[in-house]
Amino acid sequence: MDKTIRDFCETYGVERKQTNSVKWDGLSEKFSNDQLLPMWVADMEFKVPKQVEEALMNRVAHGAFGYSLVPDSYYEAFFAWQKRRYGVLLKEEWLRFSTGVVNSFFWIVQGFTQPNEGVMILSPVYYPFYDSVEQTGRRLVVSDLIEKNDRYTMNFSEIEEKIVKEQVKVLIHCSPHNPVGRVWERQELEQLMAICAKHEVLVVSDEIHQDLTSHNHPAVAMLSLGEQYHSHLIVLNAPSKTFNLAGLLNSHIIIPDEHNREIYDQYAEKVNKAANSTLGLVAGEACYRYGEEWLSQLMAVIHSNHQYLVQALAAFPKVKVSQREGTYLAWIDLGGYVPASELVKFMEEECQLAVDYGEWFGKGYDTYIRLNLATLPKYVKEGVDRLVTQLAKRQEK
Numbered sequence: 584m585d586k587t588i589r590d591f592c593e594t595y596g597v598e599r600k601q602t603n604s605v606k607w608d609g610l611s612e613k614f615s616n617d618q619l620l621p622m623w624v625a626d627m628e629f630k631v632p633k634q635v636e637e638a639l640m641n642r643v644a645h646g647a648f649g650y651s652l653v654p655d656s657y658y659e660a661f662f663a664w665q666k667r668r669y670g671v672l673l674k675e676e677w678l679r680f681s682t683g684v685v686n687s688f689f690w691i692v693q694g695f696t697q698p699n700e701g702v703m704i705l706s707p708v709y710y711p712f713y714d715s716v717e718q719t720g721r722r723l724v725v726s727d728l729i730e731k732n733d734r735y736t737m738n739f740s741e742i743e744e745k746i747v748k749e750q751v752k753v754l755i756h757c758s759p760h761n762p763v764g765r766v767w768e769r770q771e772l773e774q775l776m777a778i779c780a781k782h783e784v785l786v787v788s789d790e791i792h793q794d795l796t797s798h799n800h801p802a803v804a805m806l807s808l809g810e811q812y813h814s815h816l817i818v819l820n821a822p823s824k825t826f827n828l829a830g831l832l833n834s835h836i837i838i839p840d841e842h843n844r845e846i847y848d849q850y851a852e853k854v855n856k857a858a859n860s861t862l863g864l865v866a867g868e869a870c871y872r873y874g875e876e877w878l879s880q881l882m883a884v885i886h887s888n889h890q891y892l893v894q895a896l897a898a899f900p901k902v903k904v905s906q907r908e909g910t911y912l913a914w915i916d917l918g919g920y921v922p923a924s925e926l927v928k929f930m931e932e933e934c935q936l937a938v939d940y941g942e943w944f945g946k947g948y949d950t951y952i953r954l955n956l957a958t959l960p961k962y963v964k965e966g967v968d969r970l971v972t973q974l975a976k977r978q979e980k
């Protein structure tokens with residue numbers, strides 16, 4: 584194993600069983616057996632960068648945890664990160680804080696649409712996108728991504744047709760995309776924004792995975808496309824996916840248009856009375872300040888884990904693994920060997936693995952699984968080896 588990867592895993596790798604981890608200790612909520620090897624929910628077995636741990640320790644040593652303001656130093660660190668990596672120039676007045684990106688899009692859907700109005704999503708996609716439409720009584724409008732040679736693209740003509748026909752008001756977009764692993768190119772995002780602006784659709788761009796991309800696929804931030812789209816755009820991002828901070832409940836809602844900020848603020852007044860997360864802010868700031876080297880090492884681990892997976896599955900020509908340009912998730916179709924009706928049994932009884940099932944992400948994906956690769960190589964090896972062993976038995980049949 585490469586020395587950087589070994590060093591990173593030795594320094595930051597951590598066991599999480601029996602630490603009240605949803606991923607490790609919350610299996611029984613979704614799966615038949617709580618002893619499965621967890622390769623599902625998107626968080627990791629890595630500790631935060633050392634400087635971040637130190638910043639948290641210092642803040643904890645202070646001992647008082649009353650309501651917190653967002654310090655100027657937080658904005659500085661976050662804005663410098665966005666400028667350096669994505670060429671985005673943020674302004675303090677654009678920013679709102681939230682306890683999580685999922686909460687944020689639930690609020691935006693409700694603040695910017697009325698019950699029964701159309702909200703579009705592009706399937707397959709992170710399943711809370713569906714919930715934010717269906718559980719709030721809005722009308723779900725779906726356009727399927729198009730898959731060709733294990734790579735997905737948007738169906739622009741269908742998107743525009745449905746926007747018009749179904750009178751879509753909001754489109755929730757995942758960029759980079761969970762689960763299919765696409766890092767959308769500038770030209771694709773421009774085409775999407777142009778369609779949405781033309782038809783007065785507000786785009787909610789969930790960019791929580793934007794830092795987790797491979798070298799040759801840098802993420803394009805929607806806000807870098809230009810001011811002409813600002814009145815039709817709200818961006819959601821956070822340090823939480825990148826740096827494994829989800830439990831610290833700190834994320835951003837970026838609203839570059841003043842009128843949209845008024846609408847949001849009026850709605851948020853009714854639902855978001857939470858203060859800022861004191862420790863979330865401390866951790867986030869330190870990550871943006873000191874986390875870049877840690878992140879590049881993490882991406883090397885993910886790349887190597889993904890290579891292990893792809894090489895192992897190459898022995899099974901009927902398994903389809905999506906081309907991963909970003910995220911730390913692998914999107915895999917096992918349908919050539921395992922029928923949909925047997926997928927749960929295959930994964931949980933035969934492989935003893937907990938994965939996200941494709942059907943959670945959209946209709947037509949019931950032979951797919953999503954595997955989380957942001958973990959120690961020993962777990963990826965164990966998980967992939969189990970998968971391969973059981974697939975081999977199926978192949979022989």
Ligand SMILES: Cc1ncc(COP(=O)(O)O)c(C=O)c1O
Pocket residue numbers: 625682683684685686709757761789791792821823824829834
């Ligand atoms: C696309 C996407 N959005 C949002 C989230 C969750 O964000 P939060 O924990 O801030 O609600 C995830 C988690 O995996 C995700 O993949």
